[in-house]
Amino acid sequence: MVMDRKDFGCCYSLDFSGGTLLWNSERDDSPPLASDVPWVFDRRVQQWRTDAMYYATLCVAIRSDRRSIGDRVYRWKNVWWHRPQLPAPRKEQQLAVDAWYRAGQRGTIVMPTGTGKTEVALQIMLATKTATLVVVPIRELMHQWHRRIMKSLGIDAGLIGDNLYRLAPICVTTYHSARIHMPSLGNRFGLIVFDECHHLPARHLRDAAVMSAAPLRLGLTATLNDDVDRRMDVEQLIGPVVHESSVQSAKGKTLADYQIVRIPVHFTPQERETYEAFGRIVRRYAAKHSTTSKRFDWKAVCRLSNSDLESRRILQAYHACRDLEHRAVEKLRVLGELFQLHRDEQVIVFVGSNAMAIDVSMRYLVPCLLSHSGKRERRDVLDGFANGTFPALVANRVLDEGIDLPDVKIAVVLGGLASTRQAQQRLGRIVRRSGERRATLYEVVLEDTQDVVRFRRRRRNDAYKKVRRRNL
Incomplete structure (x- = not known):
């Protein structure tokens, strides 16, 4: 997908700058497009600035605005697949693809592991024909995605992460590498795919989405977080859940029985004696502090363990119990x-x-x-x-x-x-x-x-x- 660019002789323009968007105006410094976008006036450059993730919203505002506005954000191009060998999607996979399109090409697909989430993403990549960045949690998945793209779409995808930096129109990276490099990569991809997207709300990972200008967004997960705040974060960063299926519905069909x-x-008797001894230490400490402080929790114990000897002993006893459970x-x-x-x-x-x-x-x-x-x-x-x-x-x-x-x-x-x-x-x-x-x-x-x-x-x-x- 390539948008119409108009910037010749414009008095206003939108630019990409280090994972953010800058509103340039030759005439005034009043707040720019789309009042629902959180703009901040940057006095260092005397311009309005917002996160790159709002680019899709601003594109809609640009098209409806009567002013001459130059869009200098995107640098992605169309991708032409030479020899794709992707099999026809199964019914459940096609339903997921259709739901993503109906939601405006932004949203999260929740499907059990083994039901073909990767194939759904590949079908979407094939159909959108735009530069795509796939973001995964671990290095092994990065290389696995690279192999799948090569096999199914016939393209040698770029790799960013695991001591590699090879930029290409189709690229695979890890969450950590995306967060580091997004200030320079955020306007190079029209579609961004977040695999295992339940990781994204983490404070140190969310910048991978916040600093990307990609208007098309796809999240993939088998298990979206139950926490309401984290689910709302995923919806804001990627889009709403557009398709969801359960393990039970796929058991014996798409999945193995x-x-x-x-x-x-x-x-053993000796293990039980040791376990109970450590457990009594932890329970006495918890009973003592839970009655004296309503705000007592294990996070407080962890914080105090750096400076308080008793808290450190309790934490050691707790971990000793866990170790006995794990290594019985x-x-x-x-x-x-x-x-x-x-x-x-x-x-x-x-x-x-x-x-x-x-x-x-x-x-x-x-x-x-x-x-x-x-x-x-x-x-x-x-x-x-x-x-x-x-x-x-x-x-x-x-x-x-x-x-x-x-x-x-x-x-x-x-x-x-x-x-x-x-x-x-x-x-x-x-x-x-x-x-x-x-x-x-x-x-x-x-x-x-x-x-x-x-x-x-x-x-x-x-x-x-x-x-x-x-x-x-």
């Missing part, structure tokens, strides 16, 4: 039995801490991926797992989002957050359809601990409605 099995385990001996024993039960299949193991990931890796001699794993190590491990060299893979949070592993149908959760989003993302790693195989997610839950509370909270997700119980 699956089952979730809960396996209860218990502490029985969890490792049950994992060994599950490896035996599925010895002819590949298995993903999700844990709640880096320490537990290392425990599993050392005990069962399987590779582990951690947040600080190097680029080459990550690539070698993922490639080895994809081609069947490694029968199992353990990770803390690295595999929670986006990584395509369609042939893996067994996952074991030994620990994690209470988040329904993380629960659905982990389930999503194994429910991508591959033939008629059924997927199984095992949740190993430590009884009479906070592990049970976190498991119950995860069950609030519609994907977790029916859970079987099994003892090993």
Whole structure:
């Protein structure tokens, strides 16, 4: 999409400047176009300034304004696809594309992992034929998107991030790199795609959207945040939710059929004694301070731990309890039995801490991926797992989002957050359809601990409605 530019002999103009828009006027310094746009008068340059994200609103105002206004913002061009090999969209995918167009080519699409959100974005890129920036949360997804664009649209997309800077009409970057480079890139793309867009409201990431002038915006996620304020942020930065579908509606159809099995385990007597001792310390402290201060919470404890010895001891006791929950001996024993039960299949193991990931890796001699794993190590491990060299893979949070592993149908959760989003993302790693195989997610839950509370909270997700119980 290329807009009509008019700037010859104009008394007014709109310019892009470092992630913002400047209103230039030769005649007066009165507030410019569109009163609903938050303009600020910049005395340094004696001009009105606003965030680049309001460019689409200002384009509408320019077209309806009688004054001669020069638009010097956009620098993107049309893209012509030479040999696209994108299959026809499925019914659900086409509904999502149509909904995005009806909403004015701005909005968020919420679809379960494995139902083809990437294909929806590629269909939109193919149809709009404009320079596009795809923004993703992690480096592995950046390279995965690059491969998908090359395969489906026949274009070698540019890459910005992971020590790479190759600018092209179609580009893929990470949220962190987009935030850094958007002051110079914000007017080079007509369409911006935010994959896993639930990350965007974070204070240090939102600039990736605020400083972009792209009038066409697409958000993709499987799990939009339940927090009202964060949902409103996503709506302001990208657009409203235009299409939403559930895991249950896709189960056994677009997604593989699956089952979730809960396996209860218990502490050893020694682990239980240590756990209760640390727990009593935490409970006494919480009871003492919750009665003396209505504003007491764990954020306050974390703040005080820098200067207060007692708060530091309490925080250490709390983390000791969590560590015992994550690294219980029985969890490792049950994992060994599950490896035996599925010895002819590949298995993903999700844990709640880096320490537990290392425990599993050392005990069962399987590779582990951690947040600080190097680029080459990550690539070698993922490639080895994809081609069947490694029968199992353990990770803390690295595999929670986006990584395509369609042939893996067994996952074991030994620990994690209470988040329904993380629960659905982990389930999503194994429910991508591959033939008629059924997927199984095992949740190993430590009884009479906070592990049970976190498991119950995860069950609030519609994907977790029916859970079987099994003892090993």
